[in-house]
Amino acid sequence: MHSSSRRRLLVAVALSTVVAVVGTACSTGSGSSGAKGADSGTYTIWDPYPQFAKGSAWTKLLDECGTEAGVKIKRTGFDTSDLANKTLLAAQQGNSPDVLIVDNPVVSTLAEAGVLTTTEENKLDTSKVDPNLLAAGQSGGKTYGTPIGANTLALYYNKKVLKEAGVDTASIKDWKSLTAALEKVEKAGKKGITFSAIGTEEGSFQFLPWFWGSGAKLTELDSAEAVSALSLWKNWLDKGYAPNSVINNTQTTSWQEFAGGDYAFAENGTWQLANAEKAGFDYGVLPIPGADGGNAAAPTGGEFVTLPVQEDTGRYATAQKLGTCLTSAQNIYDTDTTLSYVAPTGEVQDKQVAANAELKPWVDAVKSAKGRTSDDLGTKYPKISEQLWKAVQSALSGSKSPEEALAEAQSAVK
Structure with a gap:
């Protein structure tokens, strides 16, 4: 299936470049490593959910899938930011887990390093x-x-703030109408919108819906469409519709600003749903609008179930059974409810909305969403993203115009 020597060379190269894009929209925590059991009846699963301890619904599911496949499960939960490097090291040592659940932007890095089997090879449906x-x-x-x-970004809104400003959310269909709403809110003595524009992957992650919503492409950072997106954010800061704090805001601190109750809007993700319920005010959710209408493509967070390459190819059949069990319709529904994720299939999405109508705007947002490494960008994405967040920082701080900042970013990528 793969040449061991070639794969280990590719893994070594990947170790020197990974990983700038993990942890933006996923669960985090701390975990400990674990080696594959010597017993052929023990199969290893690594995941980025260390917050789920033994006895949790997640670990019970892993054990149930193991029982169904006739094997024991040895599971290790890692911090998302550690998992990719641990996986590359394990592959280099010929000790990969049988099933790996990993943040979606990392899949292409591991694939290009020769660490993962393809679905054509492993028969995952x-x-x-x-x-x-x-x-x-x-x-x-x-x-x-x-x-x-999957999870993604949308606009949370404070119903009371919008009502007092005379804003009907049904009128918000594009950038022009959203900006008009922010103007009304500001004139009513409230605050407009908060988001994260920090100089890390989080900043790129939050800028991408506006970037893609303009029609821009990550292969052409200095296009007129890209400039229009960055100009939109800069204009909001200049007019006081968004605070200068966005330059240093993480998604967490941005949420804390919104939770104070004075902001009309906050760009944030499904992972804030539990906090939204605790905020103490009525809220709603809107998909992020595109420049000229429709829903903008927001970047997807969430994990993939993958089957790493094994020296012993006889392990694949059971690993495939485990992967298939974890991604069955019922198990996906249960898992995604626990993780506040939107399911990856229409069948389960419909079931989620039937159980909780408030998930409808999130399902709509996910249907329009896009992977950061899509368009076959693969391992090119981290470098592009770094230049993008640097451009956002330069423009919002006023050190460069949006045009200058993005031209410099495109030049650096080339």
């Missing part, structure tokens, strides 16, 4: 997965796993 979500796990025309769930 992806036929029901929404194509826009599956694209995050594709590289070089091949698919390397299947998503366990």
Whole structure:
């Protein structure tokens, strides 16, 4: 399936470049490493959910899938930012886990390093997965796993603030109408919108809906469309519709600003739903609008179930059973409810909305979402993203115009 010596060379190269894009929209925590059991009846699963301890619904599911496949499960939960490097090291040592659940932007890095089997090889069924979500796990025309769930960005809004400002959310259909709403809010003595524009992957992650919503492409950072997106954010800061604090805001501190109750809007993700319920005011959710209408493509967070390359190819059949069990319709529904994720298939999305109508705008946002490494960008994405967040920082701080900042970013990528 793969040449061991070539794969280990590729892994060594990947170790020197990974990983700028993990942890933006996923669960985090701390975990400890674990080696594959010597007993052939023990299969290892690594995941980025260390917050789920033994006895949790998640670990019970892993054990149930193991029982169904006739094997014991040895599971290790890692911090998201550690998992990619641990996986590359394990592959270099010939000790990869049997099943790996990993943040979607990392899939292409692991695939290009020769760490993962393709779905053509491992027989994981992806036929029901929404194509826009599956694209995050594709590289070089091949698919390397299947998503366990997705999250993305949308606009939370404070109903009381908008009502006092005379804003009807039904009127917000594009950038012009959103900016008009912010103007009304500001004139009513309240605050407009908060988001994260920090100089890290979080800043790029939050800028991408506006970047893509303008029609811009990551292969052309200095296009007129890209300039229009960055100019939109800069204009909001200049007019006081967004605070200068966005330059240093993480998604967490941005949320804390919104939770204070004075802001009309906050760009944030599904992972804030539990906090939204605790905020103490009525809120709603809108998909982020595109420049001229429709829903903008927001970047997807969430993980993929993948099957790493094994020296002993006899392990694949059981690993495939485990992956298939974890991504069955019922198990996806249960897992995504726990993780506040939107399911990757229309069938389960419909079930989620039937159970909780408030998930409808999130399902709509996920249907329009896009993987950061889609368009076959693969391992090119981290470098592009770094230049993008640097451009955002330069423009919002006023050190460069949007045109200058993005021209410099495009030059650096080339």
